Amino acid sequence: MNAHDSALHTSGDVLAAGSELLRVDNVTLRFGGVTAIEDVSFDILKGEVRAIIGPNGAGKTSMLNVINGFYHPQEGTIAFRGEKRSKMKPYEAAASGIARTFQNVALFHGMSTLDNIMSGRSLKMRQSFLAQMFYYGPARDEEIEHRRRVEEIIDFLEIAHIRRQPVGKLPYGLQKRVELGRALALEPDLLLLDEPMAGMNLEEKEDMSRFIIDVNQQFGTTIALIEHDMGVVMDLADRVVVLDYGKKIADGMPEEVQSNQDVIDAYLGVPH
Amino acid sequence: MFYREAGQFKTNYRADQAIFPILQDRIGLGLILVVAFVVIPLVGGDFFIKSMMIPFLILSLAAIGLNILTGYCGQLSLGTGAFMGVGAYSCYKLFTFFPEVNIIIHILLSGFFAAGVGIIFGLPSLRIKGLYLAITTLAAQFFLEWAFIRIPWLYNYNDSGAIDATSPTLFGYPIDPASGNPIHIYLIVLSIVVVLTWVASNVIRGRIGRSWMMIRDMDIAAELMGIKPLNAKLSAFAMSSYYCGVSGAMMVFLWLGSAEVESFNINISFQVLFMIIIGGMGSLIGCFMGAAFIFILPILIRAFPVAMGIDIGASTVEHFTQLIIGTLIIVFLIMEPHGLARLWQIGKEKLRNWPFPYG
Numbered sequence: 261m262n263a264h265d266s267a268l269h270t271s272g273d274v275l276a277a278g279s280e281l282l283r284v285d286n287v288t289l290r291f292g293g294v295t296a297i298e299d300v301s302f303d304i305l306k307g308e309v310r311a312i313i314g315p316n317g318a319g320k321t322s323m324l325n326v327i328n329g330f331y332h333p334q335e336g337t338i339a340f341r342g343e344k345r346s347k348m349k350p351y352e353a354a355a356s357g358i359a360r361t362f363q364n365v366a367l368f369h370g371m372s373t374l375d376n377i378m379s380g381r382s383l384k385m386r387q388s389f390l391a392q393m394f395y396y397g398p399a400r401d402e403e404i405e406h407r408r409r410v411e412e413i414i415d416f417l418e419i420a421h422i423r424r425q426p427v428g429k430l431p432y433g434l435q436k437r438v439e440l441g442r443a444l445a446l447e448p449d450l451l452l453l454d455e456p457m458a459g460m461n462l463e464e465k466e467d468m469s470r471f472i473i474d475v476n477q478q479f480g481t482t483i484a485l486i487e488h489d490m491g492v493v494m495d496l497a498d499r500v501v502v503l504d505y506g507k508k509i510a511d512g513m514p515e516e517v518q519s520n521q522d523v524i525d526a527y528l529g530v531p532h
Numbered sequence: 533m534f535y536r537e538a539g540q541f542k543t544n545y546r547a548d549q550a551i552f553p554i555l556q557d558r559i560g561l562g563l564i565l566v567v568a569f570v571v572i573p574l575v576g577g578d579f580f581i582k583s584m585m586i587p588f589l590i591l592s593l594a595a596i597g598l599n600i601l602t603g604y605c606g607q608l609s610l611g612t613g614a615f616m617g618v619g620a621y622s623c624y625k626l627f628t629f630f631p632e633v634n635i636i637i638h639i640l641l642s643g644f645f646a647a648g649v650g651i652i653f654g655l656p657s658l659r660i661k662g663l664y665l666a667i668t669t670l671a672a673q674f675f676l677e678w679a680f681i682r683i684p685w686l687y688n689y690n691d692s693g694a695i696d697a698t699s700p701t702l703f704g705y706p707i708d709p710a711s712g713n714p715i716h717i718y719l720i721v722l723s724i725v726v727v728l729t730w731v732a733s734n735v736i737r738g739r740i741g742r743s744w745m746m747i748r749d750m751d752i753a754a755e756l757m758g759i760k761p762l763n764a765k766l767s768a769f770a771m772s773s774y775y776c777g778v779s780g781a782m783m784v785f786l787w788l789g790s791a792e793v794e795s796f797n798i799n800i801s802f803q804v805l806f807m808i809i810i811g812g813m814g815s816l817i818g819c820f821m822g823a824a825f826i827f828i829l830p831i832l833i834r835a836f837p838v839a840m841g842i843d844i845g846a847s848t849v850e851h852f853t854q855l856i857i858g859t860l861i862i863v864f865l866i867m868e869p870h871g872l873a874r875l876w877q878i879g880k881e882k883l884r885n886w887p888f889p890y891g
Contacts, residue, residue: 388739392738
């Protein structure tokens with residue numbers, strides 16, 4: 261597009277587009293007697309937009325929580341970049357290249373837009389405590405280097421005008437956008453978006469869709485997306501996995517899923 | 533009217549990231565430093581320097597310490613007094629073992645002992661938060677108070693149980709509070725406070741300070757950004773306790789001259805907590821404002837009738853002081869729950885837009 265997005269995604273990627281980035285195998289997650297996810301398997305390929313859909317309470321958000329280490333499944337395995345992982349803490353998932361946004365915006369409310377997105381760079385900052393104490397010198401150089409990256413993201417998401425504002429005071433649609441920016445600042449290999457368009461009006465949804473497509477196509481970021489707006493899902497997703505009551509009921513191209521009888525029953529109900 | 537940023541364009545990130553990006557703020561800070569370092573020592577009386585400025589600066593430093601932990605990292609603490617005590621007692625022990633070493637080095641080193649103790653009592657913060665954490669820091673307060681009484685080694689087995697600054701000197705000048713020149717002591721305290729405030733502001737605006745604020749604002753999201761809660765919380769406890777420890781050491785060696793365990797009891801913990809609540813959580817300038825409000829204002833109110841020549845009894849003055857301070861606290865907190873620092877910020881915004889009411 262223009263010059264400023266070139267540097268956004270520079271991490272050396274060994275995986276070719278289309279190869280398996282994440283593999284979920286027979287994952288079962290229980291909370292006491294409640295089974296939130298039951299024997300679900302699917303994969304996410306490098307470079308695609310993978311939608312996870314399903315009615316309320318189907319286990320979609322739980323699935324994301326399993327992928328980025330908030331929940332630890334009782335059974336089953338998750339392999340990221342071909343490496344099986346056991347119990348993983350969220351910060352380890354972040355370090356391995358998984359970023360995420362939340363269903364209810366989880367921004368740092370006391371901080372400005374700029375600081376929120378800068379916080380996404382934490383993992384990439386290396387200066388020691390001592391250097392930070394004196395600031396002038398290596399710590400400032402590092403700060404400025406990352407500021408430059410963050411400004412690229414701010415430009416990309418068109419939020420330059422709210423750079424200095426505390427995010428708590430921003431309207432909802434912009435908060436969602438800042439949250440996407442914060443996740444992008446991690447330069448993730450896999451970006452998990454939990455209902456990025458919930459509660460938005462049409463115009464905001466169109467903006468957000470545009471950003472998601474741009475992130476996917478320009479930076480090559482693989483995206484896993486939970487969304488309730490079927491129009492958006494059908495347009496954006498390369499492949500769709502459908503959950504209902506914790507079980508996988510369909511998996512495939514958007515058109516296939518759309519005409520799948522189980523999916524229609526899950527959404528519309530079955531006559532008794 | 534003169535507080536305008538119009539025409540001050542930033543052409544690089546370095547200028548944009550400065551602590552005071554607006555020229556008028558930099559001039560203001562320069563003026564404050566000139567007043568603090570030159571004017572006050574030249575014109576300030578003994579009472580003003582010894583009983584107002586020195587304690588004010590020392591308490592401000594403790595407030596900065598607590599603000600790092602509570603205001604920036606969101607971990608409520610009631611153990612400030614005890615951590616100050618650790619600093620004071622370790623400074624006393626260091627001075628006993630190495631009396632020939634410069635007292636300033638002892639004061640700065642004693643903060644590390646407080647930091648160590650702070651880390652230990654910070655461990656519960658990994659599992660509990662909010663008021664419950666406040667209760668565990670209260671345990672620190674009571675345990676350490678107990679230790680200061682029951683471990684005679686800490687006060688060199690003397691009968692009084694007090695620790696005293698046995699005539700420390702700096703470059704040949706006596707600087708203990710009783711016989712030293714108050715101006716020298718004041719300048720030492722001021723230098724330590726200014727340098728440590730500068731260091732705190734550097735840490736806060738960098739990666740570590742951001743990690744504290746991330747934990748404070750949304751700990752789940754912070755973990756997702758790759759922040760280890762262990763590192764963030766314990767570093768905040770360590771740095772906070774360091775500042776409290778240095779403040780406690782200065783309290784004994786540069787202000788009171790001697791201290792007992794009562795000097796570090798729960799009252800001082802609350803006093804420092806009120807300073808940051810009234811001054812403003814998460815603001816460095818708020819620490820100074822809060823300390824001035826809680827410590828200096830009562831002295832001024834007490835001095836007022838004397839200065840005016842009004843003849844009323846000392847106890848009446850004391851009661852009125854309490855009433856006035858209490859009322860002011862309520863008024864300020866209703867007007868602006870985020871403290872004096874926020875009022876100051878709003879005032880600056882208004883000035884910037886003046887004469888227009890909108891921004």
